[in-house]
Amino acid sequence: MMWPSIALLTFVTLQRLAELALARRNTAALLAKGAREVAAEHYPVMVALHTAWIIGLWLLASGRPVEPFWFAVFMALQALRLWVLATLKGRWTTRIIVLPGAPLITSGPYRFFQHPNYAIVVGEIAALPLAFGLPFYAIGFSLLNALVLYIRVKAENAALKSAMIMK
Numbered sequence: 001m002m003w004p005s006i007a008l009l010t011f012v013t014l015q016r017l018a019e020l021a022l023a024r025r026n027t028a029a030l031l032a033k034g035a036r037e038v039a040a041e042h043y044p045v046m047v048a049l050h051t052a053w054i055i056g057l058w059l060l061a062s063g064r065p066v067e068p069f070w071f072a073v074f075m076a077l078q079a080l081r082l083w084v085l086a087t088l089k090g091r092w093t094t095r096i097i098v099l100p101g102a103p104l105i106t107s108g109p110y111r112f113f114q115h116p117n118y119a120i121v122v123g124e125i126a127a128l129p130l131a132f133g134l135p136f137y138a139i140g141f142s143l144l145n146a147l148v149l150y151i152r153v154k155a156e157n158a159a160l161k162s163a164m165i166m167k
Helices: 003-032 040-061 068-091 116-131 135-166
Strands: none
Touching: 003 040, 003 068, 003 116, 040 116, 040 135, 068 116, 116 135
């Protein structure tokens, strides 16, 4: 039975492509309002990591059974992802964009975590391969993602701190 894995991989691929389109639109709108991008040099690495993750899942997971527990975990993470998107609205983007004078978002999931979107991504990077019974894939990409997020969170925290000082 190949269709459950193909359906799930199609969902994730289309979701990520839609998010990139939304991020591109939001980024353009923010830049038009005077925002600036910070630490853009690591962005291609992050995109390459996520692209490799999805391509690898297509190669390794197509046709594999989907484990219900990890599928449920992954879908719960999608609900949390929607909460982040709804909270940030037009300020959500895949890049680090600082809008001078804009207040820090402290509602929604940001009441509980400084970087909830990254916590969700950490969960997704592990849960989706685990849903396909690929624990070594989950571990490998989780480690690579941790390296990218170390750089990213450090850069984002510095950008947020700088934006708060400049207010």
